[in-house]
Amino acid sequence: MISKIILSAAAAALMASTALAGGHCAAGKTLTDGKLTIATGNPAYFPWVLDDAPESGNGFEAAVAYAVAAEMGFSEADVVWVRSSFDEAIQPGAKNFDFNLQQYSITPERDEVVDFSAPYFTAPMAVLVGPGAVDTPATMAALKGLKWGASGSHTSVQKLMNDIQPTSDPLLYGDNADINAAIGANQIDAALFDLPTALFLSAVMIEGSKVIGQFASDESQGGDQFGMLFEDGNALKECVDDALAAMTSNGTLAAIEATWMQDTTGVPLIQ
Amino acid sequence: MTRRELFEHRQKRRSIMIAATSTILVLVAVIVFVPMTPGWEKVQKSFFNGAVLAKTFPRLIEAFKLNIMIFLWSAPLIAILGLLVALARDAKSPALFPLRILSTAFTDVFRGVPVILTVYLIGFGIPGLGLPRPWNSPYIWGSLALILTYSAYVAEIFRAGIDSVHPSQRSAALSLGLSERQVMRDVVLPQAVRNVVPSQMNMLIALQKDVSLLSFIGPVEIFRQAGVFKSLLANFTPYVGAAIIFLVVTIPATRYADYLLARQSRERS
Numbered sequence: 001m002i003s004k005i006i007l008s009a010a011a012a013a014l015m016a017s018t019a020l021a022g023g024h025c026a027a028g029k030t031l032t033d034g035k036l037t038i039a040t041g042n043p044a045y046f047p048w049v050l051d052d053a054p055e056s057g058n059g060f061e062a063a064v065a066y067a068v069a070a071e072m073g074f075s076e077a078d079v080v081w082v083r084s085s086f087d088e089a090i091q092p093g094a095k096n097f098d099f100n101l102q103q104y105s106i107t108p109e110r111d112e113v114v115d116f117s118a119p120y121f122t123a124p125m126a127v128l129v130g131p132g133a134v135d136t137p138a139t140m141a142a143l144k145g146l147k148w149g150a151s152g153s154h155t156s157v158q159k160l161m162n163d164i165q166p167t168s169d170p171l172l173y174g175d176n177a178d179i180n181a182a183i184g185a186n187q188i189d190a191a192l193f194d195l196p197t198a199l200f201l202s203a204v205m206i207e208g209s210k211v212i213g214q215f216a217s218d219e220s221q222g223g224d225q226f227g228m229l230f231e232d233g234n235a236l237k238e239c240v241d242d243a244l245a246a247m248t249s250n251g252t253l254a255a256i257e258a259t260w261m262q263d264t265t266g267v268p269l270i271q
Numbered sequence: 272m273t274r275r276e277l278f279e280h281r282q283k284r285r286s287i288m289i290a291a292t293s294t295i296l297v298l299v300a301v302i303v304f305v306p307m308t309p310g311w312e313k314v315q316k317s318f319f320n321g322a323v324l325a326k327t328f329p330r331l332i333e334a335f336k337l338n339i340m341i342f343l344w345s346a347p348l349i350a351i352l353g354l355l356v357a358l359a360r361d362a363k364s365p366a367l368f369p370l371r372i373l374s375t376a377f378t379d380v381f382r383g384v385p386v387i388l389t390v391y392l393i394g395f396g397i398p399g400l401g402l403p404r405p406w407n408s409p410y411i412w413g414s415l416a417l418i419l420t421y422s423a424y425v426a427e428i429f430r431a432g433i434d435s436v437h438p439s440q441r442s443a444a445l446s447l448g449l450s451e452r453q454v455m456r457d458v459v460l461p462q463a464v465r466n467v468v469p470s471q472m473n474m475l476i477a478l479q480k481d482v483s484l485l486s487f488i489g490p491v492e493i494f495r496q497a498g499v500f501k502s503l504l505a506n507f508t509p510y511v512g513a514a515i516i517f518l519v520v521t522i523p524a525t526r527y528a529d530y531l532l533a534r535q536s537r538e539r540s
Contacts (some may be wrong), residue, residue, distance in 0.1 A: 092310060092314050092316070092318075093310055093313065093314075109503060109504045109505060112505070113316070113504075113506060114505060147404075149489065152491075152498050152502065153502040169491065170491070172489065174487055178488070181395040182488070185398035186401075187407055187489060232313075
């Protein structure tokens, strides 16, 4: 009897140490057997990853990554982080990550080139205005007249052009730091971000700025659903989708969101 | 035909045959073997996607008009400032020594700093001082960054041109009773400028490409527009489209610069 217990304990230990040896969904589907290689941005930004240190598990995306890993049977030690740019993620050829999460909006066009997991977050787009335009009312009519900026690599450009249709040509930038500089230099009045990023920039990065409104996330044509990015045809996608489905139904995902995401109900909807 | 002419004729035909054969072999190798590589299908889909090119090309051409506009208003100012700096560096009068120092510092600094840094510093920095609109426009300050950088190079080329005019001409003109100013304006500069036209053509071609650096501070010119399409479509084909548009402009310009250079060396020999 005792020997039987020891045997099963040893078997359990063996299972744990070789991670996914036995019949688990992700077994044999990762770059390195028994390890899960996850890519994030360089640098990774608050509130998605805190202090640019995803290994800490602090920050929304870092926490989601570890939760997905755990759901698939990987221990924390089995998670390996790498960094990638957007271009590296979509270039053809082999990838150096199993999946990549850095606020990739799922779009049908992108889906033709790479694969996306089920969405792990739905981010409404929000309007951040500089010190000179904080009194702008949150209405479409008022927004049209502003001088706009946005990140050239973000789906917000589409939103800006198709929905807001500003009267003067918007200026586009390479990253958020440049948008901050342009707001600081009063070259633009307003910029479009996903809501968590907008709240962070307004609170910490750009003095005197304000998030004046958010767009209803259902009207944004699915443009702001963030998914994990896989190389086209990666078999691991189904395992991650299953893990995300389980995390959604058992409330893990909502709990992570509550922990790391600021309450956004105070930001008015744009009429 | 003499025996020698026959021989040369044969030699010429032979070298044409060899050139044609090797060109065909290389082309066949590229056309046949590249598509046989395992990743070709994906590379083709990402970089040479006909559907994406057709969809994005009109907007890229639209955006390229902005490149042309920035180029058109920058180039004359670069020529003027470049010439002024070259003249300042060449000033002989002791009283103008500060001017020489300043112009030397100018060329050293702006040739030594990467263009993109100058564009960032001037494009965001000066408007950040609190200029009112429209005077804080990235178009103005971005163009100024290009003008400063390129006039530093252009000034050096003008200076080389001025140096290339033999000192005896200066002495001869002075001995005829022309003033220093007249010598420079009527004797040295006309020859100097003529001598450096081919080199300056190359600067124009380089400027034409570097206009794209203004995209970093906001203007949506062709490079940024291609980048927007790249992100939305997750496809690099728009960059290839932009490259095609650039080539359509730069290849004739390069050929023209080569032609000028060849003509110049013919005239000199």
